[in-house]
Amino acid sequence: MSDIVQREAAALREQWLRLALSTLPADRPAAEAAISGLYRLLGLSPPRFHWVASPVAALATAPPGLRPSENIERVAEWPVPIRLRSLKSKLCGEIDATLRRTQLPMDQLIRREVQFPLLGSITRCLLPPLRQAHSWGFPLRGNWYELQYVSWIAHYDALRRVAGVAFTGEHLQQFELWAAIARSCHWWWPGEHVCVVSERPVALHTEGDEAVEPHHPDGPAVRYADGWSVHAWHGTQVPSWVIEDPTVRRIEEEANVEVRRCAIERIGWSSYIEQAGLRLVGAAPDPSNPGFELRLYDVRRDTRVLLAVNGSVERDGHRRRYGLTVPAHFSDPLAAAGWTYGLSGEQYSQLLRRT
Incomplete structure (x- = not known):
């Protein structure tokens, strides 16, 4: 049984990896609908959406409607991200409590096959552009961005679809909103009245299979539509002159x-x-x-x-x-x-x- 689950979990991991590293244009209607759904779960009205071409464009612009306190460099301190972190923590905590009583070995297997490899790929491929957009000293762990990692979403998706873990209607409603956002857009920054959302990169060059890392010997490894880019050599981010x-x-x-x-x-x-x-x-x-x-x-x-x-x-x-x-x-x-x-x-x- 565990061999079957392991194979199915690996297949699901690859599906989520392709989504995480996708260079297709964002599905803006789907992203806006799902983000609006999370706002409603918080008792808030849906925000106005401001789309940007890249994370650096999000940090370089201040769309009308963002409060003075809503500086994207300090997104983790905004009210809506704080409330969304609590919402997600409650969801995961309740599901995990059920797993500890029933399917702990299956949970551990899926973390090993799905969550941990995806977390590594995200850390190597998607965080360098985000970190560069902020600054090299910006703390990305323990921050708002961890809620957007596809790794935790894929983990719970595998528990539900591969291991047969039953979600309550309330759990499934919230989980599907997080999953829909991960499927349809890139990074996002939810203000009280305005939500800034980034398009995906238009080019993302990687190497490896399970352990994926950015690499391109002839140009940027990651490039966005506005020309902003990041160069990498076998997983190491480098200045453009190196390439x-x-x-x-x-x-x-x-x-x-x-x-x-x-x-x-x-x-x-x-x-x-x-x-x-x-x-x-x-x-x-x-x-x-x-x-x-x-x-x-x-x-x-x-x-x-x-x-x-x-x-x-x-x-x-x-x-x-x-x-x-x-x-x-x-x-x-x-x-x-x-x-x-x-x-x-x-x-x-x-x-x-x-x-």
Whole structure:
């Protein structure tokens, strides 16, 4: 029985993932009807709707009708989001109480198969543009936005449709409103009289299957209709130059280690080494990865880089080359490789093949 539930839950997870990462235009009538339904559950009149092309446009504009206190940077403090959080918490708490009495193992299975993978994909693909629209220091956890994550909606949808958990009429009414919003639009900001709603991105490039992350080697990974965009390299958000115009000079001037790594990978390690004129300090067969070499290069006076080959095959069938920064006193590639694992060179030489 659990195998059947697991397969059906995985299929439902993929359905919700496609919806979460959709680049189709929003279904504005459906979104407005569902959001209005939540307002009515709070005893409020439906709001006036203000549609924007992207999250950054939502933060950059102040539509008529928003109160002075309704600064989108402080959306979690608005009255309506606070009341909606309470409404959603009550819904989930009552359903969870029933599950604890009847189907706790099934709940845990579906969280593992549905909620957690979706949460990871949302965190990697949809939060970077949102965080950039606010600011890098903006706290997205514990905020209004968590109510809009498709992960919790998919979890309860799977409990209902796959595990056969019965919802009361009241529970189903509210749940269907949250689900309808998730199916029909992007992020939204509910003021007392005006609700700001964003269109979806017009392009969203990802890689991976269950663990999805943003990646595009030739342009923005996420792009909205107003031109606002975010670049990413294998899941790491990077400045546009890393993808569109990486140069040795820019890499040398970049303070962020992860951004430098991505830019070097974008150029290719072989090309970077040649263009940067890095001096080879030493090379040795990698004992934990037969058929491949460890190569140690000078980078700066106090730094060297150990170039290695991944022990496992990437999604495209190739083995990725990667560089590890090590102290400049290393001249033996084996000793440098051991240091990255907290081992001596001799201990590293006795490791089994890496995977």
